[in-house]
Amino acid sequence: MPRAGSHSSAPDPTSIGEVAAPPFALTPNPDKVFAARARRFADLAARGDDLAPYLLFLSGLCAAQAGILAGLPPVVLPAEDERARSSRHGMPQLGRTGLAGDPVALATFDALLAALDGGPMPAQTQAAVTRLRAASPESRGALLDDALAEQADPTRIAETVLAAAALQVHMTRMAAGLDADSLKKVANGACPACGGAPVASAVVGREGMANTRFCTCALCATEWHVVRVLCLSCGNERGLVFHGIEGGDDNVKAETCPTCSSYTKIVYQNRDPALDPLADDVGSLALDLMLAETGKTRFSVNPFLIGY
Incomplete structure (x- = not known):
């Protein structure tokens, strides 16, 4: 397992949302x-x-x-x-x-x-x-x-x-079976289809929505749009820090919030389309272990990390 170090950064400056109005929700x-x-x-x-x-x-x-x-x-x-x-x-x-x-x-x-x-x-x-x-x-x-x-x-x-x-x-x-266009916002950190928590979020490179961010539901795989720099737990937009795994994939990071001390993973599919929010969340477990040692708490949910 790659060693989790103190590698961190400010928000990625890459064109934060090239599209003014990406679709709110995408059904799986x-x-x-x-x-x-x-x-x-x-x-x-x-x-x-x-x-x-x-x-x-x-x-x-x-x-x-x-x-x-x-x-x-x-x-x-x-x-x-x-x-x-x-x-x-x-x-x-x-x-x-x-x-x-x-x-x-x-x-x-x-x-x-x-x-x-x-x-x-x-x-x-x-x-x-x-x-x-x-x-x-x-x-x-x-x-x-x-x-x-x-x-x-x-x-x-x-x-x-x-x-x-x-x-x-x-x-x-x-x-x-749902109509994606009929789905409405429940909360930044809640799936509009089933109400579940996100497993992680992804900055996507898809046509028509490049460099926008979507959360993926840990349960039903519905995706919903959120702004790029935002704590999904408390809504804070200031002072967020992005941590990565030393020696690991720099396209998998954790967005940490100074206000509520929570974090959620973010994967950069716009750089590597093979990334999967659920799978790469498990694969970057070293990052969770490092953040736990610093007092950060995980906001997101992954059923395949039960017991870890």
Whole structure:
């Protein structure tokens, strides 16, 4: 793992937002989201550092997420008028309760466990898969609800990571069915589709929105536009400092806030399109460890870093 040092900088002066009005939200394409993450985790594992075994497992997990998509039953979205009402009131269009009784969410969890069972993974993860496949639907549903609430039993880390992975598939499929143009701002640090926290943000190089910044939801992979220099936790715009990993990828940094002492990762896809907010967040764990030693707290969420 690259050593995290004190490398820091002021905000990147590169043309902060060439487009006056980029789209507010971009809904995900599940077929692309999980396959791209699988490739990126594999590339990160090829560095051969201490995280490589875990990164390789996550590559396989994301490949399994991609592999089950075609066989899943259709998702059922909230009614259109309900979604519109939620947006009018500054709320996410997708609810964050009741998945324990959602047959599609449970079918997704079952399909992911079946796809993983017997594959290459740590022994403790295989044991968790075995336990979950033998558990009651109610027990698996409760784990989905815990993952949705970003709650983790410290004695069941492996089970929670697997539940979160299933939840990502389900919620990404739900978000894919939304009209991106209908999504409205909930908060700088909250997904307009499902209300989840960002895993990281990215400065993108896409046509029509070059050098603008989008947050990526840790749960449903929806992206939403925020200004380039802004603390996602408290909204402060002054004195933000960007920390990098000494000897690591300079296109992955942490935006730290002097007001609330929080940070969120930012990746520069405008320089390297292969970067993935979720995968590169895990791959830059050394940066989290360094910032924790300086008293900074993580604002963003990554279900694959539960237990770290």
